[in-house]
Amino acid sequence: MQDILAAAPEVIVPSETAVLYDVATLINAIYQITIEPTKNRNIPKRIVKKLRPLLKGQERLAYDDEDIYIDMLLYIMKTLKLYRYTQLPFENVKPYLTPGPYLKEWSQLDAVEQTRVLLEIWQYNYTWTEVNRFMADDYSWGYAYGSHTLKMRQVLLEHLSRRTAGEWYSVEYLLKEIWDENPAFALHKLRPTYERGGSRKTQTYDEWLVDHASIFLNMFFSTIVEMGIADFGHQPMKEPNLLVFKQTGYRITELGQQALTKAKTKTKVPKERAAATNKAVIVQPNYEILLLEADFPTLYKFLPFTQIKQLQMASTLVLTQGALLKAMQNGLSIDEIMKTLAEANHKELPQNITYTLRDWAKQYKQATVTQVVLLELPNEEVTTSLSKNSTLMSMQVSKIGPKTLIIPFDTASKINYQTIRQVLQKENINANFLVPESHTSSRYDHFEDY
Numbered sequence: 001m002q003d004i005l006a007a008a009p010e011v012i013v014p015s016e017t018a019v020l021y022d023v024a025t026l027i028n029a030i031y032q033i034t035i036e037p038t039k040n041r042n043i044p045k046r047i048v049k050k051l052r053p054l055l056k057g058q059e060r061l062a063y064d065d066e067d068i069y070i071d072m073l074l075y076i077m078k079t080l081k082l083y084r085y086t087q088l089p090f091e092n093v094k095p096y097l098t099p100g101p102y103l104k105e106w107s108q109l110d111a112v113e114q115t116r117v118l119l120e121i122w123q124y125n126y127t128w129t130e131v132n133r134f135m136a137d138d139y140s141w142g143y144a145y146g147s148h149t150l151k152m153r154q155v156l157l158e159h160l161s162r163r164t165a166g167e168w169y170s171v172e173y174l175l176k177e178i179w180d181e182n183p184a185f186a187l188h189k190l191r192p193t194y195e196r197g198g199s200r201k202t203q204t205y206d207e208w209l210v211d212h213a214s215i216f217l218n219m220f221f222s223t224i225v226e227m228g229i230a231d232f233g234h235q236p237m238k239e240p241n242l243l244v245f246k247q248t249g250y251r252i253t254e255l256g257q258q259a260l261t262k263a264k265t266k267t268k269v270p271k272e273r274a275a276a277t278n279k280a281v282i283v284q285p286n287y288e289i290l291l292l293e294a295d296f297p298t299l300y301k302f303l304p305f306t307q308i309k310q311l312q313m314a315s316t317l318v319l320t321q322g323a324l325l326k327a328m329q330n331g332l333s334i335d336e337i338m339k340t341l342a343e344a345n346h347k348e349l350p351q352n353i354t355y356t357l358r359d360w361a362k363q364y365k366q367a368t369v370t371q372v373v374l375l376e377l378p379n380e381e382v383t384t385s386l387s388k389n390s391t392l393m394s395m396q397v398s399k400i401g402p403k404t405l406i407i408p409f410d411t412a413s414k415i416n417y418q419t420i421r422q423v424l425q426k427e428n429i430n431a432n433f434l435v436p437e438s439h440t441s442s443r444y445d446h447f448e449d450y
Contacts, residue, residue, distance in 0.1 A: 001176065005168040005249045009233030013221065015253055017228040018056035020114050020296065021311040022073055023082070025054050027103065028303045030083050032326050036094040037085075042071050054308060057226055058131045075127045080117070082106055086413075089371075101411070107300030114296060115227055115259040122223060123154045131222035134214045134243050148188050149215065155182055156219060160230065161260035163252045168233065171220070171248040175213060179205050185212075213245045220250055229256035283319075283341055285350040291315040298344055304330060305337050319353070321360045334361035373415055375405040382427070391423050 029035065029051055038044060043051075048070050059067040077083060081102040085095040109117065122128050155178055163169055179185060186202040189211075220232045235247040252260075280292035289306060291299060292314050299315065305327035306317040327337060338357065342349055377383045380402045386392060387399040395407050395416070409415045417433065424431045 001170070001173050003169055003173045003177075005170055008168050008251075009235060009247070009249050011234050011236055013225055013232040013234075015225045015228045015231050015256070016056065016312075017111055017115070017255070017294065018226040019073070019118060019223075020111060020228070022055045022057050023077060023114075024296070024299060024303065024311060025051070025308055026070070026073060026077065027082065027099070027300070028306070028308050030097045030099060031304045031330065032307060032323055035097040037097070043074065054311075056311075058222060060129050060131065072127055072129060076118070076121055076125065079121060079125065080106065107303075108297050111228070111255060111294055111296055112258045115229070115255060118227065119157060119229075119259060122227075123157065124150055126150070128223070130215075130218040132218060133221045134217045152212070152215060153219065156216065157260060160224075160250075160252060160256070163257075165252045165254045165257040168249045168251050171217070171250060172246045174250075175209065175216060175245070176205070179208060209245075217243060217245055217248065220248075224250070227256075227259075228253055229259065281344040281346060283345045283349055283353060285352055287319040287353065287356075289317040289319065289341075291317070301340050301344065304332055305340075319357065324357060324360050325364050328361065328364045329366065334358060371409040371413065371415075372406040373409075373417075373420065375407070375420075377403050377405065377429070379403060382429070386423070386427065389423055391419060395419070 029047075033047065035043060035047055048067075051070060052067070055069065055073075057069050057073065060069045060072055062068045074083075078100075081100040083097045083100040083103070086098040087093060087095040106114070106117075159174060159178055185208060186204075189203065220230070224230050225232050230253060231251040233249045233251070234243055237243055280295065281298060282290040282292070284290065288309070289302060291302075294313050294315075299311075299317075302317050305319070305324050307320055307323050309316040309318050324334075324337065328334065334357065338349075338354065341353070375386070377386065383399060383401075383403050383405060387397055387405055389397070392405070392407065395410075397405055397407050400406055407415065407420065421431050421433075
């Protein structure tokens with residue numbers, strides 16, 4: 001048995017950074033669409049129907065044969081804090097998805113760095129499921145998720161990190177290597193054993209392969225390929241989904257090798273990158289933006305004010321009036337949008353683009369309603385002193401009158417009343433808090449903990 005194959009398999013399933021593209025597509029949707037989850041925390045079917053054709057990931061089928069890929073991906077994104085739930089202070093208004101606190105850092109990561117972050121989640125997250133392509137029956141598949149399966153993922157990545165990009169390797173050799181180096185696997189059976197003493201009986205290698213080879217093959221066929229880690233190859237199948245694992249192979253990609261190497265060590269999130277000087281961006285007179293390379297930091301700069309047409313090695317985004325006005329509603333100014341386009345474009349922006357975008361922007365009018373705490377103080381001297389207090393200054397305090405200060409709520413729509421109270425007490429000022437009566441919690445309050 002050889003580790004490196006003498007020749008490439010006849011059928012090759014090429015890898016693609018499908019998950020990275022799909023995360024970007026959903027972020028673009030969060031910017032451009034008001035997405036209100038259902039009571040079951042799922043995305044409404046009408047929105048799923050609109051978004052699914054834009055996504056590259058394979059179907060993940062639930063027990064009722066419904067595709068849950070979007071919900072699975074959004075759960076992973078929620079774990080990363082790429083979005084959060086926001087609820088306006090009105091009666092009977094549902095929470096909706098808005099950009100999360102980690103999105104700014106995430107948008108600065110390149111493909112290797114994003115892949116590394118997602119691999120960390122995949123190793124320890126039950127929600128991230130595989131496509132069941134090679135498991136013979138649903139009964140066995142039902143037992144394929146648990147702490148042992150997560151251990152299998154961790155072990156698989158460790159062994160893949162030992163390989164060199166560009167070579168075709170044997171899956172059969174890989175599984176034998178995993179078996180030899182992990183004797184505890186012999187004690188774990190996929191299905192529960194009900195006979196007396198059965199749980200203590202160790203398996204042979206061939207017995208272990210009966211169930212576990214299919215699990216590893218499913219990992220290759222779905223997540224490993226969809227993350228761009230490795231290409232997957234096999235001989236032609238005589239029957240659908242009937243694959244002889246001894247005739248399968250894999251080839252680590254350059255991206256996969258870099259991501260697997262970085263996954264062994266903690267990689268610091270890079271500081272905000274300098275303005276892109278990438279000349280592989282073309283803003284065309286027909287309002288399309290062409291990205292000729294897979295540059296994720298540049299792509300994410302365009303997501304707030306464009307619509308995705310296609311994402312791949314060469315991607316296309318579209319400038320539309322609706323997308324531009326939505327971006328301005330979310331806080332971007334037309335000057336910021338024009339600056340982003342001008343800095344990224346390979347040459348001067350087409351005149352019709354500059355004229356039309358600014359013309360669209362003239363149609364936008366906005367009034368900002370901000371939650372603040374109002375501090376009414378005894379005299380101007382105290383007011384001036386508190387306006388210079390370091391603690392209150394860190395909370396963005398402002399003086400709006402001789403005896404009045406305001407403190408805005410933070411980005412999470414919260415304010416630390418305890419801190420304000422402590423500052424006033426140090427100044428020997430009695431704090432009289434006039435707060436509204438507690439309201440009855442709505443049925444959507446649980447979203448905050450999701």
